[in-house]
Amino acid sequence: MSSVTNHLPTTELQALDAAHHMHPFTTGDELASKGARIITRAKGVYLTDSEGNEILDAMAGLWCVNLGYGRPEMGQVAMRQMNELPYYNTFFQTSHVPAIALAAELAKLAPGNLNHVFFAGSGSEANDTNLRMVRTYWAEKGQPEKSHIISRKNAYHGSSVGSGSLGGMTYIHEQGGMPIPGIHHIGQPDWWSEGGDQTPEAFGLARAQELEAKILELGEEKVAAFIGEPVQGAGGVVIPPATYWPEIQRICKKYNVLLIADEVICGFGRTGNWFGSETMGIQPDIMTIAKGLSSGYAPIGGSIVSDEIAEVINACEFNHGYTYSGHPVCAAVAMENLRIMQEEDMLSHIRNVAMPALHAALTDLGEHPLVGGVNVSGLMASLPLTPHKESRAKFASDGGTVGYMCREHCFANNLVMRHVGDRMIISPPLVITPEEIDIFAQRAKLALDATYKDLQDKDMLKAAS
Numbered sequence: 001m002s003s004v005t006n007h008l009p010t011t012e013l014q015a016l017d018a019a020h021h022m023h024p025f026t027t028g029d030e031l032a033s034k035g036a037r038i039i040t041r042a043k044g045v046y047l048t049d050s051e052g053n054e055i056l057d058a059m060a061g062l063w064c065v066n067l068g069y070g071r072p073e074m075g076q077v078a079m080r081q082m083n084e085l086p087y088y089n090t091f092f093q094t095s096h097v098p099a100i101a102l103a104a105e106l107a108k109l110a111p112g113n114l115n116h117v118f119f120a121g122s123g124s125e126a127n128d129t130n131l132r133m134v135r136t137y138w139a140e141k142g143q144p145e146k147s148h149i150i151s152r153k154n155a156y157h158g159s160s161v162g163s164g165s166l167g168g169m170t171y172i173h174e175q176g177g178m179p180i181p182g183i184h185h186i187g188q189p190d191w192w193s194e195g196g197d198q199t200p201e202a203f204g205l206a207r208a209q210e211l212e213a214k215i216l217e218l219g220e221e222k223v224a225a226f227i228g229e230p231v232q233g234a235g236g237v238v239i240p241p242a243t244y245w246p247e248i249q250r251i252c253k254k255y256n257v258l259l260i261a262d263e264v265i266c267g268f269g270r271t272g273n274w275f276g277s278e279t280m281g282i283q284p285d286i287m288t289i290a291k292g293l294s295s296g297y298a299p300i301g302g303s304i305v306s307d308e309i310a311e312v313i314n315a316c317e318f319n320h321g322y323t324y325s326g327h328p329v330c331a332a333v334a335m336e337n338l339r340i341m342q343e344e345d346m347l348s349h350i351r352n353v354a355m356p357a358l359h360a361a362l363t364d365l366g367e368h369p370l371v372g373g374v375n376v377s378g379l380m381a382s383l384p385l386t387p388h389k390e391s392r393a394k395f396a397s398d399g400g401t402v403g404y405m406c407r408e409h410c411f412a413n414n415l416v417m418r419h420v421g422d423r424m425i426i427s428p429p430l431v432i433t434p435e436e437i438d439i440f441a442q443r444a445k446l447a448l449d450a451t452y453k454d455l456q457d458k459d460m461l462k463a464a465s
């Protein structure tokens with residue numbers, strides 16, 4: 001057997017990592033000088049690093065390890081499937097049992113008429129599928145010019161050429177010739193950062209109406225679809241005001257624009273329902289899924305598609321697909337994840353146990369002088385840091401400077417809390433217990449206190465003018 005777990009001392013691993021491993025969203029030189037933190041094993045909500053530290057993972061990896069780490073059933077199912085049928089494809093009129101079972105299960109769980117699944121290996125791939133699928137849908141219906149897609153600034157839909165173009169992150173667009181043509185970005189419903197003196201309700205409505213204005217500008221006959229995350233994740237856990245999504249749905253219906261809900265983070269319990277679309281009260285035409293679909297134990301994503309779209313796409317040959325679309329091992333692992341979630345009634349744990357405990361802990365943390373508010377939906381949350389609570393002011397320092405300081409203090413206190421700009425992000429495994437939430441809150445408080453002290457010492461508690 002290969003001995004990948006029989007590892008070298010940390011410094012040697014760090015040197016090899018820096019010499020040969022190129023990391024996503026990382027400045028390689030900076031990593032090389034500091035050395036990566038190397039995670040060697042994990043159980044429940046805790047990671048263990050190569051120095052033996054036990055770290056509470058309040059991010060569930062990258063928003064995905066919903067079931068927590070180290071569930072032996074998942075590995076057993078993967079092994080059984082590998083021995084029975086490690087690979088076969090789903091191209092050219094072939095299929096296999098895990099893909100069939102998972103598609104049928106997803107059709108059962110997804111709301112309304114979303115009864116058909118196109119599998120991908122990731123969320124980025126699934127959004128690339130969506131881009132081509134909605135354009136193909138309108139072309140097949142005799143409207144090939146109905147091909148433009150409207151998204152939002154500060155949205156995250158992946159980092160491939162298509163999905164990164166759908167996303168609204170300028171730092172992604174700056175590299176590699178993006179966005180591709182035909183994609184437009186309107187304002188995001190981020191009341192905390194951009195709402196000014198407006199009420200959240202009025203602001204939410206105004207931001208939704210930017211969609212109507214953009215459709216009218218481009219022409220209804222040119223617009224294929226709107227895409228949005230029910231709650232923006234990587235953009236900083238942006239909870240839209242209650243007025244936002246119903247207005248978006250109304251506008252999409254009025255102008256025959258397909259609604260794509262990117263459920264890659266929100267799906268599978270994160271917001272307290274199976275899907276974020278249910279939490280927001282919308283009925284999309286397509287949902288993007290990945291991350292929590294397999295709790296991150298295997299790479300798999302997909303698009304869950306309405307009866308009407310499937311009917312049109314199935315009537316043509318859709319020249320699209322991935323070698324690993326519906327990969328049998330990944331599909332079997334995802335099925336096991338969904339089985340465990342249902343048999344252990346994860347939704348009731350989330351709603352009745354974890355949410356009340358997390359919301360109470362966040363309310364306490366919200367009292368901290370550095371915390372400007374609490375954005376929370378289900379078990380995803382952000383704490384925006386601010387030098388001045390009342391005005392929701394930004395820091396005078398470059399955006400992200402303070403967030404990064406706080407993240408480093410979290411790491412030093414054995415807590416993974418990510419920062420997006422100057423917001424701290426929380427998205428723990430859905431299985432987290434009230435006792436573990438207490439430990440999270442204690443460590444988060446230590447990190448906030450240490451950050452506050454740093455800011456005082458360095459005279460950085462200053463608002464941008």
Ligand SMILES: *Cc1c(COP(=O)(O)O)cnc(C)c1O
Binds near residue numbers: 124262
């Ligand atoms: C992570 C993410 C993606 C991209 O998924 P990958 O599996 O990393 O390609 C797409 N959409 C949203 C909302 C995400 O959070």
